[in-house]
Amino acid sequence: MLDLDTTFSALSDPTRRAILGRLALGEQTVMELAQPFDISQPAISKHLRVLESAGLIARRVEGAKRPCRLIEGGVEAIDQWLAMLRRALASNYDRLDEVLADMKPPKGRKKR
Amino acid sequence: MSKLTLKTEGDKYIVVTRRFAAPPEAVYRAHTDPKLVQKWLLGPEGWTMPVCICEAKPKGRIRYEWANGKGASFYLTGEFIELEPCQRIVHVERMHLPDVTPDNRVETRFEPDGTGTFMTMRMTLPDVETRTRMLSSGMEPGMEASYVRLERMI
Numbered sequence: 019m020l021d022l023d024t025t026f027s028a029l030s031d032p033t034r035r036a037i038l039g040r041l042a043l044g045e046q047t048v049m050e051l052a053q054p055f056d057i058s059q060p061a062i063s064k065h066l067r068v069l070e071s072a073g074l075i076a077r078r079v080e081g082a083k084r085p086c087r088l089i090e091g092g093v094e095a096i097d098q099w100l101a102m103l104r105r106a107l108a109s110n111y112d113r114l115d116e117v118l119a120d121m122k123p124p125k126g127r128k129k130r
Numbered sequence: 131m132s133k134l135t136l137k138t139e140g141d142k143y144i145v146v147t148r149r150f151a152a153p154p155e156a157v158y159r160a161h162t163d164p165k166l167v168q169k170w171l172l173g174p175e176g177w178t179m180p181v182c183i184c185e186a187k188p189k190g191r192i193r194y195e196w197a198n199g200k201g202a203s204f205y206l207t208g209e210f211i212e213l214e215p216c217q218r219i220v221h222v223e224r225m226h227l228p229d230v231t232p233d234n235r236v237e238t239r240f241e242p243d244g245t246g247t248f249m250t251m252r253m254t255l256p257d258v259e260t261r262t263r264m265l266s267s268g269m270e271p272g273m274e275a276s277y278v279r280l281e282r283m284i
Contacts, residue, residue: 073258099261100136103144106173108134111148113170117160118152 029074033057034065038088041075045087072096138255146251154240157247158216161238162186172196181205186213192223204228216240231260 029035037051052062066086069075074092077084135147150157160166164184171194172179181195192208208223219238225231236253256264 071257073261096261099264102264104134104136107136107146107148109175110170110172111134111150113172114157114160115150117166117169118150118156121156121160121166122152 031065031068033062034069037062037065037069038074041086041088045085047083047085051086139252142255144253144255146253148249148251149243150247150249152246154216154242154247157240157249158219161219162213167194186210186219188212192221211235225260225264227263229263231256231263 029038033055036055040046040051040054048059048062048066051066052059055062066075066077070077072092073096074089075086076089077086133149135145137145139145152160160170162184163186164182167184168179168182173196177196177198179194179196181193183191183193185191188210190210192210193205195203195205197203205226206223207226208221210219210221212218212220217240220235222233222235224233232254234254234256236251238249238251241248241250
């Protein structure tokens, strides 16, 4: 399990992190990306699909090639969403604490 | 002190945990009685839930409508799938922003923890398009103004 406050599950895999590291240097094709890794092109393509659906990379069509690039701010956007979810849940559950306290007021305390 | 934890499980799920001082019976009731749900399931400060339909039985309907009193509103619909009183709720929900988001299956468990409850909620991680729409739904921009209004009220 990963803590979503700082990161995201698509980043949990070391190969995917390495792919993002290489794409930080510029656009690359699947073949170029597969070169330094000891895994097949289909396996790399699978990782790229995960990164693409997570909104971290984008691919364009150039003839038979599909070069990949990083999406600017992709990681930050996920953090932003998770932060929003966390804030919404935190304030909901703080309110729920009060609702629960009111359901069974302790002795000596006035019911609100 | 934050009692809330929020983690991923694989690539597809978010797991949220939270402790409550009240026993599972009470926490379960606060999740299934519309009169109680309406008081706390609100998101950011400043929002209310004018409509709360929560039929806590298998295939029972869920409909929550939120408004911020300044013209912004959105709603959520869903259905209950499984209910184990005081222990577990499985339901499916979708947001209407106003376009409908993909179904989110949510499992909520309540376990006794001393005199209180340890709650675990497992939900589906929305895809990037849904996340973007949720971020731009207007829930967040209203927050700051709501806080200002709250301070004035106090």
